[in-house]
Each structure stands twice: as structure tokens, then as C-alpha cells.
Amino acid sequence: MPELQSPExxxxxxxxESAVFELRPDYRALLLVVDGLDPDAASSSADELIDRAEAHARALLDTSPVEDLPHIAAWRDAYRSFGAKPQRTRNSLEALTRRAAQGLPRVNALTDVYNAISVLHQVPIGGEDFHRYEGPARLVRAVGEEPFDAVANGESVIEHPEAGEVVWCDDAGVTCRRWNWRQGRRTGLSDQTRAAFFILDVLAPVTDLELTAAADALAQPLSALGSEIRISRRLVDAP
Structure with missing residues (x-):
């Protein structure tokens, strides 16, 4: 069992790490820990948020191809900067926006809320189980030997990122590959999650004000998922 640490x-x-900022000096991450979640709580706003997100995605795609939407285009460029092919491995915002136009999946209140906010604010958001982390989260250029707990053909497998790939990791291995492409199983949210860790990733043209608005929009419905919710946050940007 990972050693428990305070959100702060x-x-x-x-x-x-500095090597990531060398790729994209405009990168910023807003990190949130939402503690005190009640796994049995339901959000009265989740369905409304999903409906709004689906309508928003359809409206966006009525006026522009998905790959030309400003923030999605920026992430496609970021993927190319470390050798990934964005048409084969889509960033999470692009994947969700494409799917939202046809209908977002309903998973649970926690996941439904952050998927909807991601589409509505056009910001990639990752959600993970805070208590499954071993040490702090770090965004680095991978060596290529780090373990990544994944699933292939229905079976659990350990994969490894490519050398130079941008990955989120903790002391035990990779938690998300290709910046915001695929999250690992080890730290994934579950129906038993009582504290969630969220990563909101942005590049230009998204402003700090827009990033803060997305975080506020995420925090508001999550505050209803427990009677003693505590939310901590921190902005990480280039020095």
C-alpha cells in the first residue's frame, strides 16, 4: 500500500522537468486533489454537463474539422515535437471531442463530470486515484525503461514508453503516456476512489484565466460528491 501523504x-x-519546457515553453499544468469523496454519492449535475458537452462538441465540429480546433491543433504540434504521430495516438481532448459529438460514455459521477468539463472547456484533463500514487507526480522525457501498467487483448501487460516520450510518472512507473494520451491501470479511478488527483494540461492559445475557469468548473460539481470535500490545487508553469 503506498504511503499516504497530505494533498498539500x-x-x-x-x-x-526542464526538458519538457524546452519542447513547449507555453505549457502549464493545473493540479487538483479532491479529497473526501463519497463513492456512493451521485452528482445531480453530471447528466446536464454531459448533455451540454455533447452539444458543444457538435457545434464546434459544425464549424471546423476537429484537428483544426485551436487547442487540439496545439496538442498535435506538441506530440510531433517528441516524435509521436497525432493521427495515430490522439491526445485525450481530441479523442473526447470526437466521441462527444456522437455521445459521451456514462461511467460514474466522478468520470462523467471531468470528461464533460474537458470537452466544454477544451482542456485535456486526467483523473486518477490519489491514494494509489507512490510519491509525487512528475512530467518527464522518458528513458524508455519505465514500466507502464496497461491492458492488451484483455490481459494485463507491462509496456514501456519510447525514449524521449513525454510521460507523467511517480516513483513506481509511468502513470500516463504521451503527455495526455493513455492513463495506466495502477492509478486509475475506481468506484472506491475517495481522493482524486486531476491534471489539467494547457498550451497556448489557452490563457491562465481560461485554465483557472476550467479548474473552477471542475471543482464546483465535484464539491457535491461528499459531505466533507476538500480541494487543493497548484499551478505548475515554466520558471
């Missing part, structure tokens, strides 16, 4: 100590220790 965890967030203070999270970091983005």
Missing part, C-alpha cells in the same frame, strides 16, 4: 505535500513536490 504531494502537490508541492510535483514537478515538470
Amino acid at each position: 505535500a504531494f502537490l508541492a513536490a510535483c514537478e515538470v
